[in-house]
Amino acid sequence: MIVVTGATGQLGRLVVEGLLEKVAPAEIVAAVRDPAKAAEFATRGVQVRRADYDDPASLAAAFAGADKVLLISSSTPGQRLAQHEAVIAAAREAGAGHLAYTSVLAADTTKLFVAPDHKATEEAIRASGLPFTFLRNGWYTENYAQTIAQALASGSFAGSAGDGKLGAVPRADFAAAAVEVLTGEGHEGRVYELAGDEPFGYADLAATITAVSGTPVTYQDLPAEQHRQLLVGAGLPEPVAAMLVDADRGIAEGELASTSGDLSRLIGRPTTSLTEAVTALVKG
Ligand SMILES: NC(=O)c1ccc[n+]([C@@H]2O[C@H](COP(=O)([O-])OP(=O)(O)OC[C@H]3O[C@@H](n4cnc5c(N)ncnc54)[C@H](OP(=O)(O)O)[C@@H]3O)[C@@H](O)[C@H]2O)c1
Known part of the structure; x- marks a missing residue:
């Protein structure tokens, strides 16, 4: 079972669409703040579960049976680290085998204003002991x-x-990278610097x-x-x-x-x- 948080967001929707091309709908959990916004996924056989970052009980229920979890970073500045920590704890409790996280380029060294939450989240994920992948996304076009x-x-x-x-690229390229990490092999412990x-x-x-x-x-x-x-x-x-x-x-x-080339390598095509x-x- 593959769980995607923030699945009704702009990136999350693209990830779920990409997963639907590769795995059976019943293997996908759209973990969302408001299930009504995911009605269309439900009609296509995706499991829609309520998962509010601010409600740990909802996270525990949403992650039941999860093999892999994609944590799409929250859009609430000031609260995101605590929200992400709740997700990490719930993924650990659920016995997830792999946690992927959408971070930011060079999260551990960049001076970017948005970086401290991402750096702290990466540290919390490492400390959790969960097998992880960091998808350090660049800017969306x-x-x-x-x-x-x-x-x-x-x-x-x-x-x-x-x-x-x-190296900005459309969200769709970052979504394709996430889909590869969630469905492919050998991504545990890897930190990908993703840019055009x-x-x-x-x-x-x-x-x-x-x-x-x-x-x-x-x-x-x-x-x-x-x-x-x-x-x-x-x-x-x-x-x-x-x-x-x-x-x-x-x-x-x-x-x-970034000159890493990680994004085109992951998605198997030029960005x-x-x-x-x-x-x-x-x-x-
Ligand atoms: N790389 C970039 O250029 C860039 C630019 C902007 C943001 N970002 C980051 O990348 C993330 C994904 O981008 P995006 O374009 O998909 O953003 P988005 O469309 O704003 O989606 C954010 C998602 O987070 C969910 N969310 C927010 N608070 C939540 C909560 N308390 N519990 C559960 N879910 C919650 C939202 O739920 P709802 O659907 O219910 O609203 C939404 O699904 C953003 O959240 C932000 O951290 C990156």
Whole structure:
């Protein structure tokens, strides 16, 4: 039995779809906060079980009979570590044979704002004694959906990443990697640094948006503080603006790219190209 937490999230849904291509639906457990949101999976024979990270009893029940568990990191900043610890404890109690976790690139060394929860979760998983796999995901290209829409409307987008490069790819590539880890052999104890084969900079992104849409788009590079002020001025909450500026710092310093080749090796194909990813986002 393969259990996927956060299975009604954007990544989780893609993982369940990928599993459905490889294993019988009854072997898949969609562990979700709100079973009503997973009704479609249930009609296809997937086991839908309520699993709220904030409700340990629900986790224990959801993980019964689990051979493998994929913990998709929670989307609640400030609470995630405690939530992840509850999942790890429940997986251990259930006697799961393998726990995979969606982490972040170089979780143990990166300075990225989002990293401390991931680093602490990885440490908790190691300490649990459960056989594990860390899927250290890079950035999703979908993170740029709004940037692209705004750039198409105004002719430019701003950032503070300089000429740094990032290996962002669509969620579907990361989902395929998770499916391989959950269905393939030899992934226990492995730490995968997952990113696109061909890192790109924001100037490349602007050129690709231009080529794909036919609308000329330029990238405007700003000093970090000016970038932050621009985002806050546009109505973003301070913590969100700080996170976006920190991500651009990470890109400038190479923290959101990897030369490991782990992602294309795991999924058995080149990662999705920037042109393909941007085309999907431009078409909406
Ligand atoms: N690599 C990147 O670029 C990137 C970007 C953003 C986030 N992330 C991280 O990657 C994770 C997956 O990405 P995503 O795009 O799939 O995010 P998402 O669509 O926001 O999905 C998050 C999932 O977490 C579930 N969740 C949140 N709180 C929960 C709780 N208390 N109990 C049980 N489930 C809970 C949500 O449940 P519901 O379906 O009920 O809402 C949802 O299924 C995110 O949660 C975040 O940690 C990565």
